[in-house]
Each structure stands twice: as structure tokens, then as C-alpha cells.
Amino acid sequence: xxxxxxxxxxxxxxxxxxxxxxxxxxxxxxxxxxxxxxxxxxxxxxxxxxxxxxxxxxxxxxxxxxxxxxxxxxxxxxxxxxxxxxxxxxxxxxxxxxxxxxxxxxxxxxxxxxxxxxxxxxxxxxxxxxxxxxxxxxxxxxxxxxxxxxxxxxxxxxxxxxxxxxxxxxxxxxxxxxxxxxxxxxxxxxxxxxxxxxxxxxxxxxxxxxxxxxxxxxxxxxxxxxxxxxxxxxxxxxxxxx
Amino acid sequence: xxxxxxxxxxxxxxxxxxxxxxxxxxxxxxxxxxxxxxxxxxxxxxxxxxxxxxxxxxxxxxxxxxxxxxxxxxxxxxxxxxxxxxxxxxxxxxxxxxxxxxxxxxxxxxxxxxxxxxxxxxxxxxxxxxxxxxxxxxxxxxxxxxxxxxxxxxxxxxxxxxxxxxxxxxxxxxxxxxxxxxxxxxxxxxxxxxxxxxxxxxxxxxxxxxxxxxxxxxxxxxxxxxxxxxxxxxxxxxxxxx
Numbered sequence: 001x002x003x004x005x006x007x008x009x010x011x012x013x014x015x016x017x018x019x020x021x022x023x024x025x026x027x028x029x030x031x032x033x034x035x036x037x038x039x040x041x042x043x044x045x046x047x048x049x050x051x052x053x054x055x056x057x058x059x060x061x062x063x064x065x066x067x068x069x070x071x072x073x074x075x076x077x078x079x080x081x082x083x084x085x086x087x088x089x090x091x092x093x094x095x096x097x098x099x100x101x102x103x104x105x106x107x108x109x110x111x112x113x114x115x116x117x118x119x120x121x122x123x124x125x126x127x128x129x130x131x132x133x134x135x136x137x138x139x140x141x142x143x144x145x146x147x148x149x150x151x152x153x154x155x156x157x158x159x160x161x162x163x164x165x166x167x168x169x170x171x172x173x174x175x176x177x178x179x180x181x182x183x184x185x186x187x188x189x190x191x192x193x194x195x196x197x198x199x200x201x202x203x204x205x206x207x208x209x210x211x212x213x214x215x216x217x218x219x220x221x222x223x224x225x226x227x228x229x230x231x232x233x234x235x236x237x238x239x240x241x242x
Numbered sequence: 243x244x245x246x247x248x249x250x251x252x253x254x255x256x257x258x259x260x261x262x263x264x265x266x267x268x269x270x271x272x273x274x275x276x277x278x279x280x281x282x283x284x285x286x287x288x289x290x291x292x293x294x295x296x297x298x299x300x301x302x303x304x305x306x307x308x309x310x311x312x313x314x315x316x317x318x319x320x321x322x323x324x325x326x327x328x329x330x331x332x333x334x335x336x337x338x339x340x341x342x343x344x345x346x347x348x349x350x351x352x353x354x355x356x357x358x359x360x361x362x363x364x365x366x367x368x369x370x371x372x373x374x375x376x377x378x379x380x381x382x383x384x385x386x387x388x389x390x391x392x393x394x395x396x397x398x399x400x401x402x403x404x405x406x407x408x409x410x411x412x413x414x415x416x417x418x419x420x421x422x423x424x425x426x427x428x429x430x431x432x433x434x435x436x437x438x439x440x441x442x443x444x445x446x447x448x449x450x451x452x453x454x455x456x457x458x459x460x461x462x463x464x465x466x467x468x469x470x471x472x473x474x475x476x477x478x479x480x481x482x483x484x
Contacts (some may be wrong), residue, residue: 104381107372107375108367108372108375108381108385109371109372116384117384120380120381120384121380122378122380122381123378125350129351130349130350130351133349133350134376134378135378136364136365136376136377136378136379137378137379138362138363138364139346139350139362139364142358142359142362143350
């Protein structure tokens with residue numbers, strides 16, 4: 001299929017979004033080289049970050065395809081762009097944790113690296129001006145960010161299923177999937193699709209042997225070698241997916 | 243029944259707890275005159291606060307008795323004490339909101355006083371050193387503060403039922419029940435009982451006509467006339483319950 005980029009729609013923290021000529025059911029994503037953390041209080045970038053993340057995201061969407069996980073990816077374009085099915089994003093960050101790290105470890109004073117007995121799913125309300133607060137199911141329904149408890153249950157079930165597939169994939173790539181954030185959207189046919197991206201921006205990935213961080217925590221915590229880590233994740237995924 | 247106070251067990255922010263001579267299944271609560279707010283960062287007291295709150299709590303436990311709500315109250319003793327059935331407190335503050343105010347209004351940038359379409363139940367993990375964080379059901383289960391999702395569902399159902407009875411009671415007393423916090427405990431026979439207290443320390447109560455605050459927010463926000471407000475709540479309850 002040939003796609004042609006049309007007018008600019010929206011610029012997010014890590015992507016620019018455009019419409020697609022002659023196809024209102026699709027949008028065009030351009031992955032930027034920008035990195036942000038702590039609700040965009042910390043900003044940075046590195047060369048070709050958008051290229052690396054577009055490639056990682058595409059590999060993962062295509063990997064999930066074999067398990068019939070419904071997702072928005074349609075086609076890669078050039079080095080740092082992709083065409084996806086247009087969805088109405090459900091304004092919840094769906095976080096799955098296998099190992100405690102980050103905000104939840106801090107909130108409950110658990111040592112970073114504590115293995116959970118079973119994966120924990122959390123919802124955060126996507127609202128920059130509120131700092132993306134953690135919400136319960138009942139709060140999400142009160143805020144009308146999800147249509148029903150059934151929809152929330154579906155998001156949790158999809159997130160836990162995707163977690164199983166991703167654990168297997170990253171394990172083969174000698175990476176421990178500590179936690180990750182998903183976003184979902186509702187397509188024109190009302191189907192719920194995995195949207196946004198799965199990349200080192202949205203996952204915590206630790207080397208299986210050394211526990212070395214290979215994700216955005218290198219940026220958040222000023223650990224250096226950010227580009228090398230993102231590139232390393234891409235290379236490891238390529239080596240196990242081909 | 244005659245009860246005799248035995249040794250001191252524990253001092254909380256608003257109560258002292260003692261054992262009961264010859265009855266290990268009961269404990270003796272003494273209501274203090276102390277007031278605390280913001281995780282005990284703000285401290286105060288007023289004369290006979292413990293007397294007023296003991297009386298309000300007892301009136302409410304006895305009011306709920308007629309609806310077969312299981313609770314821990316057994317008997318009043320003297321002016322500021324009561325004997326209750328001993329329970330293992332479930333370390334969750336169960337908050338019911340009819341109108342948005344306080345932390346949740348702030349979290350979502352809702353105007354204080356926004357009426358909710360239906361009551362919202364929230365859980366906060368009772369842990370002073372963590373600042374009593376808000377938790378989802380899944381986090382409460384991860385922390386093992388509740389035994390099962392069924393137990394959490396039971397707490398929510400009991401809280402919503404109690405809310406209906408309390409709305410009626412306070413409405414007769416010309417008070418709007420904005421929100422309140424409950425604690426539950428598990429008795430020796432495994433039954434879940436309403437525990438702790440229901441008083442102006444644990445409720446937001448606004449005068450039905452003027453919206454004047456008649457609860458601990460007068461202390462939190464330095465509005466003055468704290469004693470008069472607590473005493474007013476007691477007098478209004480007495481006038482509708484006799």
C-alpha cells in the first residue's frame with residue numbers, strides 16, 4: 001500500500017501526528033528524537049532515537065500479531081514513520097508490573113527489584129495538567145475515561161496477555177521485563193486496539209544477567225549511554241525475531 | 243454488664259486503648275481531646291472533644307444497629323469511654339464520597355462541592371510512614387492488606403449500605419454527608435465488623451441550608467468554632483434520635 005502524508009494534526013512528547021491523504025481511518029506517526037521524563041520537567045534527545053524506537057515498536061507490533069493481539073500498526077514508512085489505524089485513545093496509561101520499580105516501589109517503600117507474586121495492573125489517568133494521577137477502577141468510571149467496568153476488565157485482560165508474550169520475547173533477548181505502559185484506543189468499528197508504542201521509553205528493561213538498565217531510566221536518572229542501550233534493545237530483538 | 247479497665251495497650255491519634263479484665267475478646271477505648279490533621283503534622287485539642295465524639299460515635303453505632311449493620315460497639319462507660327469487641331483491624335481506610343471535597347477534589351481539579359452521580363468508594367492504605375496512600379483493589383491485594391477480592395467487595399458493599407443509612411440520619415439533622423471514612427475489623431468468629439468511630443473527625447458534614455462546615459475541616463483549615471460545631475452535630479443527632 002502507498003500512503004501519502006497529509007496535514008499536521010498534533011505534536012506529542014515523542015511523536016508528531018499527521019493525517020493520511022484519502023484515508024480518514026488512518027494516521028501517520030513520526031517518531032521524534034525527543035525524550036521527556038517527570039511529566040516533561042526533564043527534557044532531552046539523542047540522534048536517531050525516533051528511528052530506533054519506530055523500529056522497536058514495529059517489531060513488537062508484528063511479534064504480537066502472531067498471537068492475534070489487535071493493534072493499530074499498519075505499515076512502516078521511511079526510517080522513523082509509520083501508518084496506523086486511527087483510534088480514539090482511552091485516556092488511561094495501563095501499567096503492568098512484574099518487578100517493583102519506579103513510582104509504585106517508592107509509594108509503598110519496597111526495594112527496587114522486588115519480584116511480585118503475580119503481575120500488577122495499574123491505571124493512570126492521562127492528564128498532563130494533573131500529573132497523570134494513579135486511579136482506581138471506580139475513579140476511572142467516575143471520570144468517564146472508560147465506558148464501563150467491562151471495558152476496564154478488558155484492558156486489564158489484554159494487558160496481562162500482552163505481558164505474557166512480551167516476557168517471553170524479552171527473555172529470549174536476555175532482557176527482564178520489569179514493567180511497561182500500554183495505551184489502548186477504540187477503532188471506528190468499536191474494537192479496542194493496542195495503540196501508541198512499546199519501546200524503551202515505555203518499558204523498564206534490565207539485562208537478565210547484570211540487571212543493567214536498558215531503558216528510559218538511563219535518561220531519568222542520568223546514567224548515560226542512553227543511545228547505546230536503546231540500540232542494544234533493538235539489536236537484541238532483531239537477533240531473536242529473525 | 244460491668245467492665246473493668248485493665249492494662250494500657252496502645253495510644254492512637256484520637257484514642258487510648260486498654261484491655262478489659264477477664265475478657266480477652268473486648269477492648270476499652272478512651273476518646274482523647276486531641277485533634278490531628280495532615281498525617282499528624284497539624285496538632286490541636288479542645289476541651290471535651292473526646293466526650294462529644296464518644297457520644298456521637300455511640301449514637302451512630304446504635305442507630306446502625308436497627309439496620310443489622312455489624313459493628314464493634316458493646317457499651318458506653320463514663321463520659322468518654324466505650325467497650326468494644328476486639329477485632330483485627332483491616333488496614334484500609336474505606337472512604338465514601340457523595341460530594342467531592344478534600345484530596346480527591348484536588349487530585350482531579352474538581353470544584354469542592356461537586357455532587358457525584360453515584361457514591362464513590364476509595365481505599366487508603368493505613369500506614370503513617372507512607373502517608374496513608376490511595377490504593378486500588380489490586381494494590382491492596384498485592385500488599386496483602388485484604389484477604390481477597392471478595393473481602394474488598396464486602397467492604398465496599400458494607401460502606402455503600404452504611405452510606406445510605408447515614409445520609410438519611412444526617413439529612414434529618416439538617417446536615418449534608420459529603421464524605422466519610424470507615425474502618426473495619428475481623429472479629430474472632432471471622433465476621434467483618436464496622437470498627438473505629440464515625441464522628442466529625444471522620445466525616446465531612448455541611449449544614450444543609452448554609453453549607454457551613456461542621457467537621458474536622460474547621461480545624462484543618464483554621465476556621466474556628468471547632469467545639470461549637472462538634473457539639474452542634476451531637477445536639478442535632480440527639481434531637482432526631484430521641
